[in-house]
Amino acid sequence: MIRLDGVSYAYPDAVRPVLENVSLDIGRGAIAGILGASGAGKTTLAKIMAGFIPAVDGGELSGTVSVDGQGMGDLPLAEAVSRVGLVIQNPFNQISGARYTVREEIAFGLENFGVARPEMQGRVDEVAELLNLGPLLDRSPYELSGGQQQLVAIASMIVLRTPVLVMDEPTSQLDPAGTRMVFDVLSTLRGTGITVVIFEHKLELLHQHADALYVLADRSIVAAGDPTDILADARLAEWHIGSTRYTRAARAAQDRGLLAGLQHLPVSLEQAVAVFADDGGAR
């Protein structure tokens, strides 16, 4: 669905590129997580996928980005955003301020694209039902919690029916309840056919929700694959990404002479319980 081939990018006047030879291919309806340390270029990659780079930020972009086989490179921004939706970190700053209620806020993008009123109403109701936003529709977006505001931002994108949704650290400014709300949306979107690319640091939640993980480090994609394999990769520490608390617990146990001979470290609660139960049983 969304494919990047040999994408390299340098900001205007930059000495060296932020990204070099990035390639990935994420299929229709998949949920892909992209990991990377702060400063690894995650936001830059998110903006490239969504068509904001180079259209807005300028700079030199090489390689190709395509959605459903169609190149994004030469599209004007207004057309690119109708193919790839973008949700950013700060929920408050995504409220347009131009609309009074959540219902109108969700419809704002449809208004910009000139969608007729009856269709708009139908699409807003449909998205509100999908994300369980019904009780919030007549409230002001400014009255909502951070998590609810982020849901409204996601709804504002989904309502546009873009085949791809890119989420750039959507929970970084949210509390645990808000974070849970956003990740629950991923479960809801599964099966809708929307391809989701989420840039995140919350490894355990990514393990639960993503179909595949990609690691962005040293300006390129350095590892890709099944979430369990990626999160157990010892090189994550070298890439300053860390590991799940279950993996850390297993490593600490190994340092103390426990779990000897264990090849695959646990990355989730279930795996940890199984590993420690086996080890306890063996003793």
Added chain:
Amino acid sequence: MSSTVYVDRGSPVHRLNPMTKLVAMLCVIVIVFALPVWWVSGLVLAVAIIPVAVISRCGRTLSRISATILLPILVVLFVVQGLTFPGGKTALVSWGVFTVTSEGLHFALGIGLRLVCLVLASVLLVLTTHPGDLMSALTARGMSPKFGYIISSTLQLIPAFRDRANAILLAQQARGLSVKGSPLRRIKIMMPLLGPLILGMFTDVEDRSTAMEARGFGSTARRTSLVPVPDSSVQRVSRWVMPAVSLAVIVVPFATGAL
């Protein structure tokens, strides 16, 4: 945290089309500034602005915001004009080399009342009109959505600026910063806070711009609206009548030699 100064009271004033309110505000401002007589401003204040403020049920907020804006200006105006008006002959109070003249105060009253009308009418528009409705109304009349957004978002800038400034100040106070003392000391303390405040606002603007573009704000399609902005034939007519009446009110006194 709200990002607008709009106060939702559901009054008849709130329900008016934003263009009607905008035209009315412009007419009031043009009249008080075109007719250089203090009592015209006083009359406009008494028969138009204050009654509308009462009907809008935003009087308290209007008074608070307007007083914050106007008080320092009016104090300076009356002091400076009262003491230094060039045509001042009738001394009211003398204190050493300073003399407050009746002509100076009269001049300050004329200017002051105009400023009061200007500020009250503008703030009243902002308090009773949601920025989104204003933007929709302007866009529906052919104005570029971007221009409409600049106008409506400017109205939001002050509360957004205030909220961020309060957050920065609280964060600094939590680290032991004392903001007590003389006005000069307070200004000195506040200066280092300007950096994060302004940089933060730049980040906010960039974020907002990205979020708006992601929702097709740059699209060239003809805009539609989920909720139409209310309008009526009476209001449409009044938007022509108000400027015509204002023009007459301005021209007639000059034409008849009354002014």
